[in-house]
Amino acid sequence: MIVQSNYMNIPIFLFLISLLGMFWNQKNILVMLMSLEMMFLAVSFNLILTSIRIDDITGQIFVILILTVAAAESSIGLAILVIYYRVRSTITVELMDLMKG
Numbered sequence: 032m033i034v035q036s037n038y039m040n041i042p043i044f045l046f047l048i049s050l051l052g053m054f055w056n057q058k059n060i061l062v063m064l065m066s067l068e069m070m071f072l073a074v075s076f077n078l079i080l081t082s083i084r085i086d087d088i089t090g091q092i093f094v095i096l097i098l099t100v101a102a103a104e105s106s107i108g109l110a111i112l113v114i115y116y117r118v119r120s121t122i123t124v125e126l127m128d129l130m131k132g
Contacts, residue, residue, distance in 0.1 A: 045073035060122050071101040
C-alpha cells in the first residue's frame with residue numbers, strides 16, 4: 032500500500048528539477064520559462080495533495096488561480112520573446128539590456 036506522504040516526494044522532486052533548470056541553464060530564456068512553469072505545477076500538485084489530505088477545497092481553488100496566472104504569464108512572456116526575437120534575432124539572456132526602460 033502506498034502511503035499518501037510518499038506522494039509528496041513527486042512535487043518536491045519536480046520543484047528541485049525546475050530549480051536546477053533555472054540555475055544551470057541561464058543562457059536560454061525558453062528553458063528558464065519552462066522551468067518556471069514546472070515550478071508552478073509542482074506547487075499546484077503539492078497544494079492539491081495537501082488539500083486532499085486535510086479534506087479542504089481551499090487548496091484546489093488556489094490551484095485554479097495559480098494555473099490561470101501561469102497561463103497568462105507564459106503567453107505574455109512568449110509574446111515578449113517573439114517581439115524581442117524580431118528586433119534582435121536572438122533570445123540570449125545576456126543581451127536582454129534592450130528591455131530596460
